Amino acid sequence: SQQVRGMATLKMISIRLKSVKNIQKITQSMKMVSAAKYTKAERELKLARPYGIGAQEFYKKAEVKDEEGEKGQLIIAVSSDRGLCGAVHSSIGRIVKTDIAANPNTKVVIVGDKVRNILQRLYAKNIAMVVTEVGRKPAVFGDAALVAQSIISSGIEFSKGKILFNAFRTVVSFRTTEMPLYSQDAVANASKLPVYDSLDSDVIQSYTEFSLASLLFYSMKENATSEQSSRMTAMDNASKNAGEMIDKLTMTFNRTRQAVITRELIEIISGAAALETKN
């Protein structure tokens, strides 16, 4: 029965070895694909950064502050539909959860399925809108404009708002950041607004709508770059771990194989020896 188990274990080990080798091939190719997508995303981000930073300047220079009202908070959580990218989605989900726990009167607009899955269980009634089909292709301004338009036409009102996304720092690190969003009333009541000449509510409305799209676009670009670099790192680690498992399994396989051979030899020899002594 020891010998039967030896053979069966051998087969099991070889099946396991084959499957881990396949997994390693898959994670390696995912890493290559992510590396290519990351290079492209980083290039586009570099071109989008002046635009995104420029879009935030007015709110800083005019010293716009959140409205004092009771209309609640709006969070736009930027993520994507695809996983296997490290802590990118879970860090956003965690922050949204603590935020909702602190301010129950919060509406969340989710860009991407992953964060929706995180929030669905406990905070389904705070989810105002979900955007899907995110992450397959690089974001263009039109996508952000579409999301901004949906938010505006849904008539969501808020006193304070923020966009939550992962700002790209380096290939190996990203930072979960928030960008403030201000309602039209907040802009109209800004302390330095009287400094700005000839503004009417039409101009303020057009300006805030356009800057919502611009800020969303910028956060999508930053998040996409963080996601690709994070996926690259995650898949690289997975390949390394798979490699270690393969080494260990190969060792076990060889040892088991040698043990089986040794057992067979022992049986043959002791059988032959028994025959000889009989004679």
Place this chain on the structure above:
Amino acid sequence: MALTRSALRLFSGRFTQACQVRGYADAPSMSLTFAAPSQVLYNNISVKQIDVPSFSGSFGILPAHVPTLAVLKPGVVTVFENDGSTKKFFVSSGTVTINEDSTVQLLAEEAVPVDTLDISAAKELLAQSQSQLASASSEVAKAEAEISIEVSEALVKACE
């Protein structure tokens, strides 16, 4: 005298803070950030003047312009750089912000140098949008066609 003052500005950089109260001839150049979502045209570059087409009329921005916000109309933006050269760009839409400290953020949805425009393609686009308006059924389709006409008319004008 203006020559020596500008020479002073060239060499002493930050020390000109004390000299700034002299008058408009010495007004600091303004810092322009002119960008579109997929390209950067000027990133905090000091320029002399910018002409922008906006819905409240086309206007020129000089250093120490009164702070304001404006929405861009399809048209040509002209940037007069410090070395005297002029560059023209066609913008489709966007916003312009002029802040108290003379920084200008010109955020355009699409911006292309005028010399890359093809007048025949622009005229074709105009004809297309006009036929679109004629065949438009809903209010939304009509508005979209009108926007298309506005942009293509401005494109044709920019090419001429």
